[in-house]
Amino acid sequence: MLKIKCPYCGDRDETEFSYGGEAHIERPDSPSEVSDEAWGAYLFGRPNKKGLMRERWFHVHGCRRWFNLLRDTSNHTIIGSYTALEKPSIAELKKESRKGGAK
């Protein structure tokens, strides 16, 4: 069971959230002009990497807001969380978590 810090509500149980996959995926500006390969990569290509990953989570049973989480997929360590409109660097998130937790 993970303890996840919602950037609005604070620490909550994993059961209150739902997972939304990798964060910060950009939709191509003009979909009709990109190649099939590029479109396919946008739709399905995910690095699924082992280690630190930026993920989208939805606080579905709380404030009902999407936000982003930086999590280590190899050992479930959560470094920090931030709202959907931000993109702090990993160093900033680590620094904040050392200070006693993200916002």
Add this chain to the structure above:
Amino acid sequence: MDNLQHLSAQSPLYAKRDLLKNGSGQAVTLSLESEPNLITLRGDSADKSFLAAVKNLIGSPLPVKPCSSQEKGEVAALWMGPDEWLIIANETDSLKPLPEMALALAEYHCALVDISNSKVMLSLAGPSSRDVLSKGCSIDFYSNKWRKGHCVNSLYARCDVTIWQRATRDHYAILVRNSFSDYVSDYLLDAALEYNVA
């Protein structure tokens, strides 16, 4: 239809009032709050003039701090999310009719939806009420965040609920959707059972 006019909206737990009363005791009291009028308000919490307009309209300021509430007279506003509030009015006439409220906020990008009678409001009180809550919810009810007015959206026995502290200590309101209210009240009664044994 004239002969139906004496009928009024009734809580789905109306028939369970005695069961709640019988399940209450020294340690935990469970009861049904009178049917409150509920309004969901969405709007921009960073817009000072919007916040002022709403305060002017409902009497109570809107809370902008997460998991908090504001109350003035018969009207309370609960924080539901960064741009969402639940307005609770105990008396029907403590708020203007919804179309008038919508008109007063017409210049703002916001939404007002009447959700009265969609939820049941249960009252949970007594020295063991926090233990009863802890039995179905992962939130720490002994944390110092819990002061009068603190409110959270969470899961109680796997059902979406809003838990709202009503007094300095040991008094909570639980808002739960109508269709889950029978199950949640059963769960609460069962959770309270051990504390009320004389």
